[in-house]
Amino acid sequence: MGVGGAAAEFRVLGGVEATVGAEPLDLGPARRRSVLAALLADVNRVVSVGQLIDRVWGERPPRRAQGTLYSYVSRLRRALAPAAADARVQRRTNGYVLVVDASAVDLCRFRSLVAQARTVEDDDNAAALFEQALGLWRGESFAGLDTPWFNTLRAALHRERLAAETELSDLHLRLGRHAGLLAELPTRVESHPLDERLAGQLMLAFYRSGRAADALSHYRHVRERLAQELGSEPGPALQQLHQQILTADPALALPASQIARGAEAPAMVPRQLPADVTGFAGRHEHLSHLDRLLSQPAAARVGSVPVDGHDRRAEAANDGVGGGPTAVVVSTVSGTAGVGKTALAVHWAHTVAYRFPDGQLYVNLRGFDPTGQAMDPAEAIRGFLDALGVPFERIPRGLDAQIGLYRSLTADKYLLILLDNACDTEQIRPLLPATGTCLAVVTSRNPLTGLIATHGAHPLMLDVLPDDEAREVLVRRLGTERVNADPTATGHIVTACARLPLALAIAAARAQQTRFPLAVMASELHGIEQRLDTLDAGDPTGQIRAVFSWSYTALSPPAARLFRLLGLHPGPDIDTTAAANLAGHNLSQAQRLLAELIRASLLTEHAPGRYTFHDLLRAYATELTHALDTDQDRHAAATRVLDYYLHTAHTGERLLYPTRHPINLTPADPQVIPRPLADGRQAMRWFSTERLVLLATVEHAAATGFDAHAWQLSWTLNTFFLRRGHWHDLVTAGRTAVTAAHRLGDPDARLSTHRLLADAYTALHRFDDAHVQLQHALSVGVETGDRAGQGNTHLSLGRMWERRGDPRRALDHCCLALDLFQASGDQVGKARALNGIGWCHALLGDNEQALTAARQALILNQDLHNRPSQANTWDTIGYAHHQLGHHAEAITCYQNARTLFHDLGNRLLEAQTLTRLGDTHHTIGDSSAARRAWQEALSILDDLHHPSAETLRAKLNRRADT
Helix, strand or coil, X not given: CCHHHCCEEEECCCECEEEECCEECCCCCHHHHHHHHHHHCCCCCCEEHHHHHHHHHCXXXXXXXXXXXXXXXXXXXXXXXXXXXXXXXXXXXXXXXXXXXXXXXXXXXXXXXXXXHCXXXXXHHHHHHHHHHHCCCCXXXXXXCCCHHHHHHHHHHHHHHHHHHHHHHHHHHHCCCHHHHCCCHHHHHHHCCCCHHHHHHHHHHHHHCCCHHHHXXXXXXXXXXXXXXXXXXXXXXXXXXXXXXXXCCHHHCCCHHHHHCCCCCCCCCCECCCCCCCCCCCCHHHHHHHHHHCXXXXXXXXXXXXXXXXXXXXXXXHHCCCCCCCCCEEEEEECCCCCCHHHHHHHHHHHHHHHCCCCEEEEECCCCCCCCCCCCHHHHHHHHHHHCCCCHHHCCCCHHHHHHHHHHHHCCCCCEEEEEEECCHHHHHHHCCCCCCCEEEEEECXXXXXXXXXXXXXXXXXXXXXXXXXXXXXXXXXCHHHHHCCHHHHHHHHHHCCCXXXXXXXXXXXXXXXXXXXXXXXXHHHHHHHHCCCCCCCCCCCCHHHHHHHHHHCCCHHHHHHHHHHCCCCCCCEEHHHHHHHHCCCHHHHHHHXXXXXXXXXCEEEECCEEECCHHHHHHHHHHHHHHCCHHHHHHHHHHHHHHHHHHHXXXXXXXXXXXXXXXXXXXXXXXXXXXXXXXXXXXXXXXXHHHHHHHHHHHHHHCCCHHHHHHHHHHHHHHHHHHCXXXXXXXXXXXXXXXXXXXXXXXXHHHHHHHHHHHHHHCCCHHHHHHHHHHHHHHHHHHCCHHHHHHHHHHHXXXXXXXXXXXXXXXXXXXXXXXXXHHCCHHHHHHHHHHHHHHHHHCCCHHHHHHXXXXXXXXXXXXXXXHHHHHHHHHHHHHHHHHCCHHHHHHHHHHHHHHHHHHCCHHHHHHHHHHHHHHHHHCCCHHHHHHHHHHHHHHHHHHCCCHHHHHHHHHHHHHHC
């Protein structure tokens, strides 16, 4: 055992780390960690000197490689001294060996658990072992080490991990856990598109979840990919599965034994808590206070949830029968910036998460963001609905309705809800569930007195740490021996850090990196403190600038520059590519500098490849960049990052909507490298990941004089926001875009942005507001003689009136649009207008005229290869034929539309076409075909949780009765 009986542990399934108990060992720079990693890869086996040199340096070793290696080994032994009882680097005749219990190395534990799982006969136990093994992975193996040998090993370990994940998916399918697999399998399949075993797993999961159409679609996709890239057909196993799905083979059904035991798990159990706080210390009284919340009457059912194999919800509910009020229990954790509110709440939440079997929700409300842009409650509610698995088609447009849905979904569930960094009670109130089985914890710099008064919240005020707990923070990070060696220096560091947890953590990180005596560190801190005139003047955060400066001045000049420039970035976080563009570096340079900032505790990698920092650090970085960087440098950096987001988003928009009327994009800075996006799926993923950043960037661009970027970036977000149902985001961006366009005085921008905002209002059924914006757009188009712009505006007016229930006025606008598109030579617009005319005629009962217009639209769309518009037009033609009694023609048209919608992934419109197809079959007396079409449509609508599913289900039931 290590010091004090604590066990040593070694981790390589992520970054290379060693700990004794909870205390990390200082392994030094990357090369020294490479030596340890090379030995850990062959633990308890001799690794020759030549092998070590090859593993650590690859093809470019230093001239005195052996001497350098001996020096690294010597320093590594000193670093491992606290773990000497558990791990020793020993010299052998031809090399070195790391002698350690294999169970102390996460890679060895992973392989051992996988081997056990493969020998266990019980599927539940095997799945548990695989899950335990995969839970050891914290990211890319041997992260940060880059030599040919490590890269080869990393690839091999990736294959081992994929094999374990694949075997676990097989077990989950056998156990009936197919719904849960749909949250993870698509991403894995996309990363390995030619893996037929993964393809089969996804197809079976789709099929058992009532999504046979998706299963068949995925088979077609895999078959096409295999033919294109390998010139081959799918193997026999995948072909057999395809045939079984086509024939609804009973052999694919879930085994009766699994149905009987209720094997199907909920599709979504949110686990949104951020990672637990490394080295958390102190706050014992506050943790006890939070623990007592679990015994409050309204939360008694939560606090009693057992952790054994029994029905936790049933026992918890029984425990609360006749208990206290049903209102949710709320705790408010308040205090100044950097005092550790979030750290306390997140750490405590992890300790009690097991008591909330229905999951944990988390949101950073950005109440005190330096940009002044606190999160709108509508945005937070939407994030929670996404986390709870609600498809966007089912999400209502109004905020009140969204709040109602959220509260319905959380009713009687055992959820822990952490609302971080709130600004006031009004921001919090819509996010509180209404059931006593939930517990909400709120952090804020404000005391939130209104929440205490109206919701009976339990207040918990944090101050700076007492001396003993501040010292405990340093002990947890630096070790007892080092802290006890110089109590005077320790006391000075505690005082200089104002006993503020954030400052203490940064100071400890600096001490870990340098290994200087604490007396030296204390002396340096004192000097910086004097030079910066940061003596405490009553504000406990007053001295934190000194601590920040301490870490900042130790950075390399490029890292220091990047840190300063990050203060200019508008979003809540930033990825590597955006950081590279901000600083004008390539990706590898940016990765190295970001890693340096993380080591200095000036930046946090809160998700793989995504970085953020505390708002005090953001304010400090902003202060530095305005003090040290020239106006020209700051403007150039801001331009580069805005260009990066604009041009990447524009690429994504063109992939999502290639026939949309284009805009003249602001040229990008020559240094800017947009993120490559291959197809619409990648574009949607990128937009989803960067949504909050992009919204903040629109506002920031408008506020800092980049009006062209502001309106053009808003334009690029339109299709994504509409498809995902982010209508309120669309309104926010649209308003900013309109203001920016008017400041520019650019008529094209004004026309586009008024129409953009109108589309958002129409989606929210705010028709009067939409009409006002469209009238503004129309006026601009008339003034400038922009016929295509006027035509698009009339189409938007037509869509608005059609949704408002007035197809006659909609038809008038579509006809005006057609005239304008013909005059301007816009063939795409002409086809859209003709289809709009056809649809309005059909709604008005003029079906012959509907066919004439829609057939012209179809020919144009086919010439233009515009498949989305073709699908809509086939549906229009089918509807007109049905109304005319041309049922065979209607069936053919609907089938064409359905195929296109399915191939395009537009499942809602596919369901609507299937419903109409069923209506036509029913009209001609083919009840079995009608039921098949309606049933397929119902399966899609049920899967989307769409409100119209109940109407269709009632129709099916009525037909069954007759």
